[in-house]
Amino acid sequence: MSRNIRFVQGNEACVEAAIYAGLSFFAGYPITPSSEIAEHLARRLPQIGGKFIQMEDEIASLCAIIGASLTGHKVMTATSGPGFSLMQEALGYAIMAEIPCVIVNVMRGGPSTGIPTHGSQGDINQARWGTHGDHSIVALTASNHQELFEVTVSAFNLAETYRTPVVLLFDEVVGHMRERLIIPEKGELPLVERLKTSVKEGVDYHPYLPREDGRLPMSDFGEVHRYNVTGLYHDMWGFPSSEPRVVHGLIRHLVDKLENRVNKIAMFKEYFLEDAEYILISYGSAARSALHVVKDRRLRGERLGLLELQTLWPFPADIVRSKCSDAKAVVVVELNMGQVLQSVKIAVDDSERVFLANRIDGVFIMPEDIMNILRLIQGKGV
Amino acid sequence: MSRNIRFVQGNEACVEAAIYAGLSFFAGYPITPSSEIAEHLARRLPQIGGKFIQMEDEIASLCAIIGASLTGHKVMTATSGPGFSLMQEALGYAIMAEIPCVIVNVMRGGPSTGIPTHGSQGDINQARWGTHGDHSIVALTASNHQELFEVTVSAFNLAETYRTPVVLLFDEVVGHMRERLIIPEKGELPLVERLKTSVKEGVDYHPYLPREDGRLPMSDFGEVHRYNVTGLYHDMWGFPSSEPRVVHGLIRHLVDKLENRVNKIAMFKEYFLEDAEYILISYGSAARSALHVVKDRRLRGERLGLLELQTLWPFPADIVRSKCSDAKAVVVVELNMGQVLQSVKIAVDDSERVFLANRIDGVFIMPEDIMNILRLIQGKGV
Amino acid sequence: MSRNIRFVQGNEACVEAAIYAGLSFFAGYPITPSSEIAEHLARRLPQIGGKFIQMEDEIASLCAIIGASLTGHKVMTATSGPGFSLMQEALGYAIMAEIPCVIVNVMRGGPSTGIPTHGSQGDINQARWGTHGDHSIVALTASNHQELFEVTVSAFNLAETYRTPVVLLFDEVVGHMRERLIIPEKGELPLVERLKTSVKEGVDYHPYLPREDGRLPMSDFGEVHRYNVTGLYHDMWGFPSSEPRVVHGLIRHLVDKLENRVNKIAMFKEYFLEDAEYILISYGSAARSALHVVKDRRLRGERLGLLELQTLWPFPADIVRSKCSDAKAVVVVELNMGQVLQSVKIAVDDSERVFLANRIDGVFIMPEDIMNILRLIQGKGV
Amino acid sequence: MSRNIRFVQGNEACVEAAIYAGLSFFAGYPITPSSEIAEHLARRLPQIGGKFIQMEDEIASLCAIIGASLTGHKVMTATSGPGFSLMQEALGYAIMAEIPCVIVNVMRGGPSTGIPTHGSQGDINQARWGTHGDHSIVALTASNHQELFEVTVSAFNLAETYRTPVVLLFDEVVGHMRERLIIPEKGELPLVERLKTSVKEGVDYHPYLPREDGRLPMSDFGEVHRYNVTGLYHDMWGFPSSEPRVVHGLIRHLVDKLENRVNKIAMFKEYFLEDAEYILISYGSAARSALHVVKDRRLRGERLGLLELQTLWPFPADIVRSKCSDAKAVVVVELNMGQVLQSVKIAVDDSERVFLANRIDGVFIMPEDIMNILRLIQGKGV
DSSP states (O other): OGGGEEEEEHHHHHHHHHHHHTOOEEEEOOOTTTHHHHHHHHHHHHHTTOEEEEOSSHHHHHHHHHHHHHTTOOEEEEEOHHHHHHTHHHHHHHHHHTOOEEEEEEEEEOSTTBEEEEEOOTTHHHHHHSSSSSOOOEEEOOSSHHHHHHHHHHHHHHHHHHTOEEEEEEEHHHHHOEEEEEOOOTTTSOOOOOOBOOOOTTSOOOTTOOOTTSOOOBOOTTSSOOOOOOSBOBOTTSOBOOOHHHHHHHHHHHHHHHHTTHHHHOOEEEESOTTOSEEEEEOTTHHHHHHHHHHHHHHTTOOEEEEEESEEESOOHHHHHHHTTTOSEEEEEESSSSSHHHHHHHHSSOGGGEEEEEOOSSSOOOHHHHHHHHHHHTTOOO | OGGGEEEEEHHHHHHHHHHHHTEEEEEEOOOTTTHHHHHHHHHHHHHTTOEEEEOSSHHHHHHHHHHHHHTTOEEEEEEOHHHHHHTHHHHHHHHHHTOOEEEEEEEEEOSTTBEEEEEOOTTHHHHHHSSSSSOOOEEEOOSSHHHHHHHHHHHHHHHHHHTOEEEEEEEHHHHHOEEEEEOOOTTTSOOOOOOBOOOOTTSOOOTTOOOTTSOOOBOOTTSSOOOOOOSBOBOTTSOBOOOHHHHHHHHHHHHHHHHTTHHHHOOEEEESOTTOSEEEEEOTTHHHHHHHHHHHHHHTTOOEEEEEESEEESOOHHHHHHHHTTOSEEEEEESSSSSHHHHHHHHSSOGGGEEEEEOOSSSOOOHHHHHHHHHHHTTOOO | OGGGEEEEEHHHHHHHHHHHHTEEEEEEOOOTTTHHHHHHHHHHHHHTTOEEEEOSSHHHHHHHHHHHHHTTOEEEEEEOHHHHHHTHHHHHHHHHHTOOEEEEEEEEEOSTTBEEEEEOOTTHHHHHHSSSSSOOOEEEOOSSHHHHHHHHHHHHHHHHHHTOEEEEEEEHHHHHOEEEEEOOOTTTSOOOOOOBOOOOTTSOOOTTOOOTTSOOOBOOTTSSOOOOOOSBOBOTTSOBOOOHHHHHHHHHHHHHHHHTTHHHHOOEEEESOTTOSEEEEEOTTHHHHHHHHHHHHHHTTOOEEEEEESEEESOOHHHHHHHTTTOSEEEEEESSSSSHHHHHHHHSSOGGGEEEEEOOSSSOOOHHHHHHHHHHHTTOOO | OGGGEEEEEHHHHHHHHHHHHTEEEEEEOOOTTTHHHHHHHHHHHHHTTOEEEEOSSHHHHHHHHHHHHHTTOEEEEEEOHHHHHHTHHHHHHHHHHTOOEEEEEEEEEOSTTBEEEEEOOTTHHHHHHSSSSSOOOEEEOOSSHHHHHHHHHHHHHHHHHHTOEEEEEEEHHHHHOEEEEEOOOTTTSOOOOOOBOOOOTTSOOOTTOOOTTSOOOBOOTTSSOOOOOOSBOBOTTSOBOOOHHHHHHHHHHHHHHHHTTHHHHOOEEEESOTTOSEEEEEOTTHHHHHHHHHHHHHHTTOOEEEEEESEEESOOHHHHHHHHTTOSEEEEEESSSSSHHHHHHHHSSOGGGEEEEEOOSSSOOOHHHHHHHHHHHTTOOO
């Protein structure tokens, strides 16, 4: 059992979780503060028979894992904001072609090269809207290493279940912080394996023909079936089409397969929400300070609660609305200028009771920062 | 006078407007449905002593115009969704380094290569959130060629005024449609020229020290002053800094220079809003059908109005809220799954009276489509 | 005319206004930041035949002017917080015995000796509640010297009209700041003179028998009529009574003579309130920064307004409620921990849209401080 | 056991409780209706080795006990409204210098000398706001002698725990009424003793450096440590400072040490609140009639409840709001013109459902008075 307890950085926890989930192919290009993920995988993947490739840039990295995924591998790449921006075109391809893959973005301050070694949560809306055209996506996050491990495993599970890219949005604070991690025993966390087609060799395989449950079985590319993979709107054989019915059907499929399951995909934690007058909504490292504030204020009898989001996209609007329906005010705590704030404003009935507690100067938000903003929101001044 | 009246595609109108505004450097890579912009400029720019370069890809194209802008030129590139996705990393650099430049995205259906020769308005939120990190941006659009001309000139003016990239979000319908354009006489439309520093050679020039009015004078790169240009957070000399006060000050500057002037930057047209019970909000080609509906219904005595947005970012939330404050319902008409819809929902007091009239199958939205949706909203059924 | 333009401290403006209003007797004990009032009056009063006495402490000072007022003089004393605390017992006597007098409190930071030479607005609620028992009082303030002059004249007018102590709550910033003052010509501002009884010598005079209009004529003490003056509940002759009907009648009279005329006594200024979405409520020096913010934001098209209170007590609740009925949020700007804030919260319908923008560290609140708090209140974060 | 049962005035119950709590020094000046407290202590304190001093006035009385407290004694003074007004300046000093002391105000009608031998509850807001400057304070009350005993012991405990003056706001009715009192055995009620510093002689002692739990250990003045005690803003050594950070930190400390523990400090009793449609809020002698009404109406099946406050300051707003959240109407029963009424209005969400049942004519409020007002509130007319 002692073998399974580690004192690690978040980036290393992510590596171990990916391996636990079945990762066998990683391609990447190093960038602070994500580089430890590549470093550890360069050592760990060969130990278990997997492949690690350092690519010439982030575009190549994402394209490499898309190809590897098509051949039947569970795949991942890791980067930070600037690299994630470079990946936007290939990300749209993966969405359109329904390629299971996991992309880690350990966020630093942006835009551009910004502030490499300081934390930020500035890429939340980019994960949703960074590539062009209507689409949907899954993005997850975590505030501590144990949950980061579980969330990373979930990322692979969701990617395989829905044939979709899943983005892991960690932040520099979580990525670089060291804390205890208990690696679960094999079997402790459920794993979703690639759904392979049962269509035999020589029989017509339709890569985009959904089963009754909506899932699309895959056939390892280069093996027994020949089929087309494209970024264009396509029919059930994967061949391009601009037939309005086909276009409409495909785009609705790409969006609905995630948005219609938003409550199933939603992972979150709640603390003291039942009778909360003031609800903090937070995620990632910022949620650590938010939780501290809530526990501290509860000791004093104040009715504060925390909703910690682990699924950021598709945004769990119904859950947020229902949890916040009785709150006097909702305070989104995040390390940016108000990105989840926008989704919360759309979700709740009365957007004027939604406030923002944030920092944007590269310094981690402390409980005191949140409490000072709470005072102002409560109309108590400085 | 006859010389000034043309019957052109929207893409050609854009070219003539850019030249009118002072464009002297264009770099690009062809992509449908924007290619006519490059084609025409390849012919037109040499005629007026400007430079046209075809680059190896869209990343190189944006980087080339960033460099040319720094040397004192008014610059532009043009692309469509996939190319715009590739530009996201360099776009963040231009935002951070405050480089005046104009980027045209003639939108087609996405994600990925999608549906090249059909119209869409699916890249609205990408224009705002496509690059990583907190930032702001200007994005403009137009629904007819005369306004497309004016809006293009405004794009150059805003880029120079605020030292910012400006995105022109046209759509395939507008880009390819032919209609009459009267090219204004020189002087008819005001032009904003590059604000050059008055600091002499040999005197310390601060590229990021605002004047009293907030504007940052530039010095042609490679000429008399040496200074640093970086994508990192930087001080007034352009040198990297992770000092929290500097980081906070810079990010607020980058955002506030646009968001605090949202009402000044806002361009829009309004039709019959004063007493409108139902307000359509639309933009680009979709606004043509919306306007048709409004005019048609007014003839029947129905109190319908149209707010046509030309400035999409920064989103003119105050204007939308104030124009819609007395409306029973607001219907956003757009060729996507509801992107401006989200901004309108945040802007108005009661998001439950905001509806969407759209098409996502590559077919242009017709007045009849809008009218059918209106009936449903009015509780009149199908 | 040039004789009437001065460049003076607020304290000197107060002195000139008091003389303009008819002040002929001042007793006081020096305390920063009010001392200049005593200094200037020590020179000015003898010039016009008035009397200046420096007393041994603040208790004696208030008692001295109470006595002088009874003999027919317009009277004033001036102090700061610690002295005002010492005056609370005699203040109650003046309220009960209905003695016209003006008490200036040039506020510094408290409690106790606090921070003598820095500004504060921490004595607002003390002016209302500092003496024991149910009662009402008039308290006025001003943000610039011209208005300070007018408000000081009003203080004397209200004291004489309602036979009540009037408190002038200036703050250190206004008291010590120098700016231009145009002293009005005689007759330009209306003056209220002592209402003397028309009852002749030898005829029974009732010092507490109201005329039809509610006013109580006075008879100079020591002159032709003998009557009783007491701090006990008393009848119309001034003799003590604990008869419930008399007690009830007297306390209602003391309170109603002011509270029922709250809208008449209310002095205030308004800026851009008609269509304001966000209303600042401020007073005294803090209102200078608040006005700056409002004007600055209006230039940018934001719908901000300012309600500047000059009458603090009786609190003009109806006016505040009606002015703020359409505002999204009301922000009280004051140099304390939220004193007028409380009155505003009671006045408006929905106390949860009332916020506080304040400083409590002895530093003057700057427009930037207000704007930062506004951002948080608007849910825009730091 | 019989020795411990008494039939006493409230004032005598207060005396016995103070001695039980450890009182060893009392200084005072007699005033109706508090004089019996001084009378009894003049006899009782010498019996137990304590000191009783009659001072020349109330200012001297409070100053004397402040000094005695600093030397290590538990101290008290007692007065009524006029004396309490005189104490306001020294009260602010005790707040600023954080001197544990208990001040009893046995309220009579005011303002001024008012109505000495009749009851009133007119000094509630004065206890909070009587001294100048922002501050906080503890004020307690009771409606019967057994609770008056316990509340008095709590007053000493809170004074020592938080190094703060505590005001006991009794009223003439409670002070002079005789009823049964069982004096608790030693140890039955917990006592808080002075927290003495563990810093040895010759080692630097910081009188204003909080321990980890926020408490400030004291050192008997005149003993082994020399330190500064001032009414000015001061640093952790007690030396004056006008440094904004120090000023802000001290004022927040003075306020937060009480306001942040409002729920801990809150003492109250509740009767039939669970399902109450109409909630009476009362305190002191008035709560006796309110309780009578509630019990009487419950017998008739009416859903009436009573919240009796024992802690008046810091005002337990959260508790009031939460207890009243489901009530149709809240009726504050008090012997003044509506002082706790104001705090209740700020506390509850909808201030328009808060009503006042009071008397202000010196006559005790009877159950019938309350019932008449209730009828009107319930829309049943007179």
